[in-house]
Amino acid sequence: MDKVIVTGGNRLVGEVAVSGAKNAALPILASTLLSTEECRLLNVPYLMDIATMERLLSCLGAKTQWEKQKHTLSVRFDQVENLEAPYELVKTMRASILVLGPLLARCGKARVSLPGGCAIGARPVNLHLAALEQMGAEVRIEHGYIVASSKRLRGNRIRFDVSTVTGTENLLMAATLAAGTTILENAAREPEVEELARSLNERGAKIRGAGTETIEIEGVDRLTGGSHRIMPDRIEAGTFMVAAAITGGEIFVRSALCGHLRDLILKLRETGCEIREESEGLLVKGVRRPKGVDITSLPYPGFPTDMQAQMMALLSVADGTSVITETIFESRFQHAAELRRMGAFIKTEGKQAVVSGVEHLTGAPVMASDLRASASLILAALRAEGETEILRVYHLDRGYEKIEEKLSSLGAKIVRIKEN
Numbered sequence: 001m002d003k004v005i006v007t008g009g010n011r012l013v014g015e016v017a018v019s020g021a022k023n024a025a026l027p028i029l030a031s032t033l034l035s036t037e038e039c040r041l042l043n044v045p046y047l048m049d050i051a052t053m054e055r056l057l058s059c060l061g062a063k064t065q066w067e068k069q070k071h072t073l074s075v076r077f078d079q080v081e082n083l084e085a086p087y088e089l090v091k092t093m094r095a096s097i098l099v100l101g102p103l104l105a106r107c108g109k110a111r112v113s114l115p116g117g118c119a120i121g122a123r124p125v126n127l128h129l130a131a132l133e134q135m136g137a138e139v140r141i142e143h144g145y146i147v148a149s150s151k152r153l154r155g156n157r158i159r160f161d162v163s164t165v166t167g168t169e170n171l172l173m174a175a176t177l178a179a180g181t182t183i184l185e186n187a188a189r190e191p192e193v194e195e196l197a198r199s200l201n202e203r204g205a206k207i208r209g210a211g212t213e214t215i216e217i218e219g220v221d222r223l224t225g226g227s228h229r230i231m232p233d234r235i236e237a238g239t240f241m242v243a244a245a246i247t248g249g250e251i252f253v254r255s256a257l258c259g260h261l262r263d264l265i266l267k268l269r270e271t272g273c274e275i276r277e278e279s280e281g282l283l284v285k286g287v288r289r290p291k292g293v294d295i296t297s298l299p300y301p302g303f304p305t306d307m308q309a310q311m312m313a314l315l316s317v318a319d320g321t322s323v324i325t326e327t328i329f330e331s332r333f334q335h336a337a338e339l340r341r342m343g344a345f346i347k348t349e350g351k352q353a354v355v356s357g358v359e360h361l362t363g364a365p366v367m368a369s370d371l372r373a374s375a376s377l378i379l380a381a382l383r384a385e386g387e388t389e390i391l392r393v394y395h396l397d398r399g400y401e402k403i404e405e406k407l408s409s410l411g412a413k414i415v416r417i418k419e420n
């Protein structure tokens with residue numbers, strides 16, 4: 001397994017361009033199942049998760065074609081040759097569950113492996129399944145697989161107990177071809193949900209209210225293909241914003257959409273960062289020592305759980321104590337133990353982590369446990385004195401395109417050691 005070695009102490013200065021949003025591209029790729037025509041996606045990031053989704057779609061019968069130099073991926077389902085999303089693919093990427101709704105809508109049948117838990121939590125999909133049953137699907141679990149069928153999904157009024165991003169996306173896609181109208185209440189409001197709805201409407205769907213907690217979908221008989229440019233990745237943008245903050249540097253994050261980063265901008269300004277919002281992106285100037293702030297992760301538009309680990313790294317070196325409350329996932333503090341190995345002073349108890357800022361972190365061998373935890377460890381390593389060796393960086397490759405190159409271009413001392 002590859003590892004990354006970072007020598008800390010450099011201020012990061014310069015400009016970095018944000019890639020396309022992983023969590024927008026994944027549902028939109030799954031939605032290509034809903035049409036027999038070609039869908040052409042632009043600004044698709046080169047990530048492990050995207051490659052896994054492409055493999056899954058090909059396994060279902062898609063013809064796919066990359067125009068590599070343009071980050072453009074075309075997908076066409078002339079026909080669906082296979083109705084099963086196999087365990088060996090789903091276990092490597094939970095977002096595979098996103099083919100369930102489209103498969104049911106297009107073919108009336110689906111057999112999708114139940115995603116297992118992951119490092120950050122149990123992450124059940126019960127809300128996806130209950131909602132599909134409310135649209136008339138018959139759903140049962142057999143040998144670890146979701147086996148679902150429905151002659152034709154029927155529109156219904158569905159309320160999610162908990163705001164679920166992929167749950168909302170699954171039902172949004174399923175409802176586009178259902179008979180009648182579906183209302184999703186307590187729907188997720190994430191920008192990626194809105195982007196999926198936008199792309200579906202461009203292809204003939206009739207969706208209103210995406211981005212709010214109530215979405216109305218009027219079923220149609222068919223969707224066309226189309227071309228869609230994926231929006232910039234707000235979590236990658238946020239990660240580079242924290243890189244400027246934790247190194248006391250100055251980074252222009254090109255293509256970052258300020259409107260998707262309101263809570264993070266607010267919190268970073270509270271730590272003392274100067275942030276200038278521009279039409280083409282945003283400029284972040286860090287300070288020598290950030291101030292401690294309290295963070296509570298919430299569904300969008302609240303503070304994003306996917307930025308919690310990165311902020312914990314920053315707050316580890318803050319002047320003061322910070323309380324981080326993680327309300328979305330039940331075990332998303334695994335990075336805390338690794339940050340402690342670097343000298344951070346963090347006490348975790350249930351949903352809360354109390355971070356007492358220290359003057360200095362020191363480099364150490366540490367282990368990545370999940371995608372955003374890996375980013376957190378890299379950020380801490382950029383600040384730490386000496387060398388940090390981060391193991392299991394395959395987690396990073398799932399969600400960050402060429403992160404070592406991007407950080408090196410900003411002045412970071414970072415190398416990847418390929419291990420067979």
Ligand code: EPZ
Binds near residue numbers: 022128162330
């Ligand atoms: C999406 O995961 C993202 N993944 C996650 O990003 C992100 O952390 C998460 O939303 C929260 O914003 C993609 O979009 C591919 P949820 P998702 O369903 O949809 C509970 C990353 O780093 N829940 O919104 O799986 C669940 O346990 C990833 O790119 C149920 O109980 O998250 C959690 O506590 C990590 N039953 C809460 O809801 C269900 O049926 C929110 O989960 C579904 C969810």
